[in-house]
Amino acid sequence: MSTGLRYKSKLATPGEPGDIDKQYVGFATLPNQVHRKSVKKGFDFTLMVAGESGLGKSTLVHSLFLTDLYKDRKLLSAEERINQTVEILKHTVDIEEKGVKLKLTIVDTPGFGDAVNNSECWKPISDYVDQQFEQYFRDESGLNRKNIQDNRVHCCLYFISPFGHGLRPVDVGFMKALHEKVNIVPLIAKADCLVPSETRKLKERIREEIDKFGIHVYQFPECDSDEDEDFKQQDRELKESAPFAVIGSNTVVEAKGQRVRGRLYPWGIVEVENQAHCDFVKLRNMLIRTHMHDLKDVTCDVHYENYRAHCIQQMTSKLTQDSRMESPIPILPLPTPDAETEKLIRMKDEELRRMQEMLQKMKQQMQDQ
Amino acid sequence: MGFNLSNSWNRDLCVLGPMDSLRQSPSPCSSRPSSPRTPPCEMPASVGIEAVLDQLKIKAMKMGFEFNVMVVGQSGLGKSTMVNTLFKSKVWKSTLPGLGVPTPQTLQLHSVTHVIEEKGLKLKLTVTDTPGFGDQINNDKCWEPILSYINEQYEQYLQEEILITRQRHIPDTRVHCCVYFVPPTGHCLRPLDIEFLQRLCRTVNVVPVIARADSLTIEEREAFRSRIQKDLKSHCIDVYPQKRFDEDANDRILNSKIRERIPFAVVGADQEHLVNGRCVLGRKTNWGIIEVENMAHCEFPLLRDLLIRSHLQDLKDITHNIHYENYRVVRLNESHQLPRGPGWVNLAPMNLAHASAGQLTSPRTSKACKQAQEEPKYDF
Numbered sequence: 001m002s003t004g005l006r007y008k009s010k011l012a013t014p015g016e017p018g019d020i021d022k023q024y025v026g027f028a029t030l031p032n033q034v035h036r037k038s039v040k041k042g043f044d045f046t047l048m049v050a051g052e053s054g055l056g057k058s059t060l061v062h063s064l065f066l067t068d069l070y071k072d073r074k075l076l077s078a079e080e081r082i083n084q085t086v087e088i089l090k091h092t093v094d095i096e097e098k099g100v101k102l103k104l105t106i107v108d109t110p111g112f113g114d115a116v117n118n119s120e121c122w123k124p125i126s127d128y129v130d131q132q133f134e135q136y137f138r139d140e141s142g143l144n145r146k147n148i149q150d151n152r153v154h155c156c157l158y159f160i161s162p163f164g165h166g167l168r169p170v171d172v173g174f175m176k177a178l179h180e181k182v183n184i185v186p187l188i189a190k191a192d193c194l195v196p197s198e199t200r201k202l203k204e205r206i207r208e209e210i211d212k213f214g215i216h217v218y219q220f221p222e223c224d225s226d227e228d229e230d231f232k233q234q235d236r237e238l239k240e241s242a243p244f245a246v247i248g249s250n251t252v253v254e255a256k257g258q259r260v261r262g263r264l265y266p267w268g269i270v271e272v273e274n275q276a277h278c279d280f281v282k283l284r285n286m287l288i289r290t291h292m293h294d295l296k297d298v299t300c301d302v303h304y305e306n307y308r309a310h311c312i313q314q315m316t317s318k319l320t321q322d323s324r325m326e327s328p329i330p331i332l333p334l335p336t337p338d339a340e341t342e343k344l345i346r347m348k349d350e351e352l353r354r355m356q357e358m359l360q361k362m363k364q365q366m367q368d369q
Numbered sequence: 370m371g372f373n374l375s376n377s378w379n380r381d382l383c384v385l386g387p388m389d390s391l392r393q394s395p396s397p398c399s400s401r402p403s404s405p406r407t408p409p410c411e412m413p414a415s416v417g418i419e420a421v422l423d424q425l426k427i428k429a430m431k432m433g434f435e436f437n438v439m440v441v442g443q444s445g446l447g448k449s450t451m452v453n454t455l456f457k458s459k460v461w462k463s464t465l466p467g468l469g470v471p472t473p474q475t476l477q478l479h480s481v482t483h484v485i486e487e488k489g490l491k492l493k494l495t496v497t498d499t500p501g502f503g504d505q506i507n508n509d510k511c512w513e514p515i516l517s518y519i520n521e522q523y524e525q526y527l528q529e530e531i532l533i534t535r536q537r538h539i540p541d542t543r544v545h546c547c548v549y550f551v552p553p554t555g556h557c558l559r560p561l562d563i564e565f566l567q568r569l570c571r572t573v574n575v576v577p578v579i580a581r582a583d584s585l586t587i588e589e590r591e592a593f594r595s596r597i598q599k600d601l602k603s604h605c606i607d608v609y610p611q612k613r614f615d616e617d618a619n620d621r622i623l624n625s626k627i628r629e630r631i632p633f634a635v636v637g638a639d640q641e642h643l644v645n646g647r648c649v650l651g652r653k654t655n656w657g658i659i660e661v662e663n664m665a666h667c668e669f670p671l672l673r674d675l676l677i678r679s680h681l682q683d684l685k686d687i688t689h690n691i692h693y694e695n696y697r698v699v700r701l702n703e704s705h706q707l708p709r710g711p712g713w714v715n716l717a718p719m720n721l722a723h724a725s726a727g728q729l730t731s732p733r734t735s736k737a738c739k740q741a742q743e744e745p746k747y748d749f
Contacts, residue, residue: 054554077600081560116561117507163445163552163581169506193553193584195654263586266665268657276655 042101044150045292048182049106050125050174051159052113055189060157060248061106063261063272064284067093068250086111086124107153113170122174129153129181133307143341152304155218155287155295156182159189160243166205167213175215181303183218183295185287186210191245191278192263192270199245206243217242220286221294238286244279247272433484433491435541436681437522439573440496441515441565442550443503446580451548451637452496454650454661455673456485476501476514497544503561512565519544519573523696543693545684546609546676547573550580551597551632555589558600566606573692574609574684576675577601582634582667583652583659590634597632608632610680614687627675633668636661 049057062068076084089108094101109125132151139148156178160171167175175184188194188202210217220242223235247270253262255269262271272280287295440448480497497518502511522543529539547569551562558566562577569575577597582590601608608631610624638650638661652659661669676684 052554054552054556077557077596081557114559116564117509119507121506161445161552162584163443163447165445168504173506190584192654192656193581195652265583265586265657265659267659268654270656 039100042103043292044103044105045296046105046107046151046153046155047287048109048125048129048153048156049159050109050112050156051189052161052170053110055159055161056248057108057157057159057189059250060159060187060189060246060280062250063248063280064287065093065095065104067095081111081114084111084114086121088124088128105151112174118170120173121170122177125174126177126181129178130307133181133304134311136304137308137311152299153182154292154299156184158184158186160186160206162188162190162194162202162245166202167209172209172213172215175210175217176213179216180306183298183303184215185218185283186243187283188243188245190247192247194245203241203243203245218295218298220291238282241279241282244283244286246280246283247278248280430490432538433493434681435493435495436685437495437497437542437545438676439478439499439515439519439544439547440550441499441502441547442580443552444500446550446552447637448498448548448550448580450639451550451578451580451635453639454637454669455676456483456494476511478514478518495542508561511561512568516568516572519547519569520696523693524700526693527697527700541685543688544573545688547575548672548676549575549577551577553579553581553584553593553634555585555593557593557596563600563604563606566601566608567604570606570608572696574611574687576609576672577632578672579632579634581636583636585634594630594632594634609684609687611687614691627671630668630671633672633675635669635672636667637669 047061049061051057087110089110090105091108092103092105094103096102107128112121112125115121129152132153136148136150136152139145158171158175160167175186178184186206188199188206191199194202220235220239223232227235247263249261249263249270249272251261251263252259253264253269254260255262255271260269260271261273262269271277275281438452440452442448476499478497478499480495482493482495485492485494499515502515505511526539526541526543529535549562549566549569551558566575566577579585579590579593579597585593600606607613610627612624612628615621615624636652636659638652638659640650640652641648642651642653642658643649644651644658644660649658649663650661652661660666664670
């Protein structure tokens with residue numbers, strides 16, 4: 001499957017080779033430049049996994065990224081679980097493949113949905129997401145913006161139990177609390193306990209309930225009308241298989257003479273990467289190979305902007321309530337700069353103005369020539 | 370299905386003589402037991418007590434049996450399918466809550482009664498389902514409606530029993546067995562499971578099973594099972610077959626074998642598929658067919674044998690002799706009167722909802738738990 005970047009460079013009018021040269025500006029190579037720079041810089045991605053314990057979350061993360069982040073994990077016993085509260089655990093790993101570096105952060109939520117009384121068990125998770133937004137907001141409004149650490153959660157994989165008849169009340173509660181803050185990708189976990197007809201029915205049921213409860217899960221972007229048929233077909237299949245029914249595996253087994261990642265049962269072998277067995281390949285392609293950047297964009301452009309607008313509105317409404325300060329400009333929570341930094345800022349401002357004037361003069365000179 | 374009457378009647382009668390010399394029972398259609406054959410002109414070698422077994426058997430055939438099962442577990446764990454598979458008949462239609470119907474806020478139990486017949490023997494089977502158990506966000510005290518129901522049945526029986534003119538055969542609606550479905554997380558028992566099991570094991574026979582076991586490989590299954598067994602031990606949860614009710618060495622051996630495998634990893638199916646020319650009950654996936662009655666695939670045959678073929682009568686006996694008696698003792702102590710012959714005994718009205726608050730914990734059971742904690746080694 002070709003996952004290459006698609007660029008179209010349209011020449012204005014085909015004419016003689018000499019003319020083309022004159023009309024060809026040459027910015028069609030920009031994506032390649034971006035590509036080279038990104039390879040040097042590397043990417044970062046924050047993924048949250050949420051769902052009841054025992055749904056195969058750690059196994060799936062292992063299968064997706066082929067790294068064992070949970071080597072030292074100790075499973076809690078039943079007594080310890082009785083007093084457990086929802087925690088937030090972060091694991092970071094650096095993955096490199098063909099020269100491209102990815103700094104992957106997995107945010108785990110052990111304890112979610114495990115207690116007898118699970119009221120508001122999503123609150124710690126919601127607070128964590130808000131905290132990351134707030135930290136980014138502060139960093140963005142600060143002075144030194146070169147090395148901002150982006151810890152915002154780009155995607156949340158929510159694991160739905162395959163044993164229910166659809167969404168459970170906890171699932172609905174979680175998704176409604178977080179759908180405006182993070183991209184939610186619902187998954188049907190442990191899909192190897194379902195026969196194909198059950199999988200189909202469950203997916204339909206979940207889709208209906210998501211509509212009914214007004215939950216906004218991550219929508220795959222529409223592909224352009226001038227894409228080739230292959231790509232459009234893939235995109236359609238992707239949209240139709242949501243929510244993905246996934247299986248994860250930490251072990252490699254022998255199936256038909258080949259070594260595959262799978263689960264060995266007395267009645268057969270489930271292959272994780274077999275499209276007829278589960279949607280793992282679709283999920284991996286979507287998450288990593290085709291939609292990773294879109295997930296980050298939606299987080300920055302939609303969820304973060306919503307948070308920012310909401311935050312600023314709250315601040316202005318608070319300030320207009322104190323009738324002392326009346327300012328039409330929204331006031332950012334900047335630390336009040338001291339006299340020295342103010343002088344520096346003024347000097348830099350003047351420098352900028354001088355440089356802009358010089359640029360203008362140069363442009364004029366070029367046009368006159 | 371196979372009702373093996375001879376085994377279950379054996380234990381009640383304390384048969385004189387070795388067990389293997391059991392006489393073959395006559396066909397169920399005969400109304401008179403055949404007399405023991407004695408060679409002429411010889412002292413009879415036996416008195417002929419074995420014939421009593423036959424009489425009992427005939428009577429049982431006429432009367433039929435009653436069996437009440439309760440299935441408890443979160444929705445979607447295959448309870449209705451399991452009941453259908455166990456009794457090989459559509460006892461329940463697979464229930465799917467309708468779209469838009471909110472999950473009921475309180476647990477609502479409902480029972481279905483069927484009469485199943487096999488080889489001339491009638492079984493009046495009552496299955497009680499508990500939809501909505503453990504499905505809410507806040508599942509605090511979701512076990513109380515179940516406990517109330519069980520105690521209600523005991524109460525009904527008690528009221529019938531203390532009447533002056535009693536019915537010849539008191540209708541038995543007491544729950545003989547509660548099958549608890551544990552979700553196959555592969556980790557260990559959840560807090561909800563522990564809370565429920567602790568409370569119910571004191572009142573009724575509980576058989577925990579690992580539901581939808583087709584999502585666990587064999588190694589995962591064994592690891593899960595041993596963790597559950599450890600959890601059960603550390604919380605003093607005595608599931609059926611209870612160790613302290615073993616009557617003799619034979620029982621202990623038989624039951625120990627069962628206790629090693631509890632909880633059974635079961636898969637239920639109500640559809641048939643063709644495998645190697647045979648028609649089997651199973652689930653057909655893209656990577657193979659899971660045969661429900663194949664011991665290499667799942668332990669459903671063990672559950673079926675336990676509940677129906679070998680321990681059905683034992684379940685009823687323990688319910689009647691132990692759980693019901695415990696209830697009765699507590700109730701009568703409450704009303705400060707022992708039933709006397711003449712006179713109508715009025716028991717104080719019972720607040721069934723508080724039954725779980727430890728009132729019906731028999732002192733015997735808590736002592737047994739202390740003993741279990743002091744002697745961690747079981748003689749298997």
